[in-house]
Amino acid sequence: MATERIWLDVPFAEKDAAKRAGARWDGAAKRWYAPRAGIQALDRWAAQAEIPDLLPGEQRSLGAGLFVDLVPRSCWFTNVRSCVDQRDWERLRRMITRRAGHRCEVCGAAEDPGAKMWLEAHERWTYNDATRVQRLGRLICLCGRCHMVTHFGLAQVRGREKEAYAHLMAVTGMTESEAREHVEVAFEVWFQLSRIRWTLDLSILTDAGVTVTPPPDAAGRDTVATETLGRT
Incomplete structure (x- = not known):
């Protein structure tokens, strides 16, 4: 039976540090994970709850298509x-x-x-x-x-x-x-x-x-x- 991944939240800027601490990269999921439980050096990147696919009050249809969208x-x-x-x-x-x-x-x-x-x-x-x-x-x-x-x-x-x-x-x-x-x-x-x-x-x-x-x-x-x- 496949072991469930111990996912990590690793910012891009910290990927090298996480790798040195023992983190592994899942290419399919495009995410870092701990190869086993109990690696204290990886605790700083312990995964938090996932953000919902629809943010509160977000308008998913806003600004559809390609156009020049210049902010002030x-x-x-x-x-x-x-x-x-x-x-x-x-x-x-x-x-x-x-x-x-x-x-x-x-x-x-x-x-x-x-x-x-x-x-x-x-x-x-x-x-x-x-x-x-x-x-x-x-x-x-x-x-x-x-x-x-x-x-x-x-x-x-x-x-x-x-x-x-x-x-x-x-x-x-x-x-x-x-x-x-x-x-x-x-x-x-x-x-x-x-x-x-x-x-x-x-x-x-x-x-x-x-x-x-x-x-x-x-x-x-x-x-x-x-x-x-x-x-x-």
């Missing part, structure tokens, strides 16, 4: 991953990829380590102009190429604009002129959103038991964006 400038580089503990992020990442069937929820691509193509989590937000609240509404699983298109401004900064345009057209069927118009409209929306200092609402995470480190206030997030871009 004051929120650049202040994402969900930067606001949660690394172990909680590992639990979130595992849930997001699992419920997506380990494929991009837009184009259907799977991870391809040989091509350095990974599955990544992206935040879909809603904006309330009256209350100036930017609410996390959904976490979606995207491949690296779809994520690059979504963050089109970052693709430009990194010299990948042509690649982003090509993928946008390939997935959506847009013509070149339609794609350029789409990007132009997206930047106009971004410009309007960036005129407001938003308060972040991450309640779909906190209501699921995920510990959130309060992000900087709006003015502080703008400073983070400026400093990070300066190092890019």
Whole structure:
């Protein structure tokens, strides 16, 4: 009879330390485990309860398809991953990829380590102009190429604009002129959103038991964006 795995929650940044402590990797489950009970060096990575596939208040249909989804400038580089503990992020990442069937929820691509193509989590937000609240509404699983298109401004900064345009057209069927118009409209929306200092609402995470480190206030997030871009 097969022995049930003793699963661990190991953040990517700590995988080498976990391996040295005796952890083993299950390639099918894409998760670390303890080969036997009682290895005290692995206690720090003991698995916590799984995060539910549907986060409280999450809108799974929000922001379907591939489109340029630019967050306000004051929120650049202040994402969900930067606001949660690394172990909680590992639990979130595992849930997001699992419920997506380990494929991009837009184009259907799977991870391809040989091509350095990974599955990544992206935040879909809603904006309330009256209350100036930017609410996390959904976490979606995207491949690296779809994520690059979504963050089109970052693709430009990194010299990948042509690649982003090509993928946008390939997935959506847009013509070149339609794609350029789409990007132009997206930047106009971004410009309007960036005129407001938003308060972040991450309640779909906190209501699921995920510990959130309060992000900087709006003015502080703008400073983070400026400093990070300066190092890019």
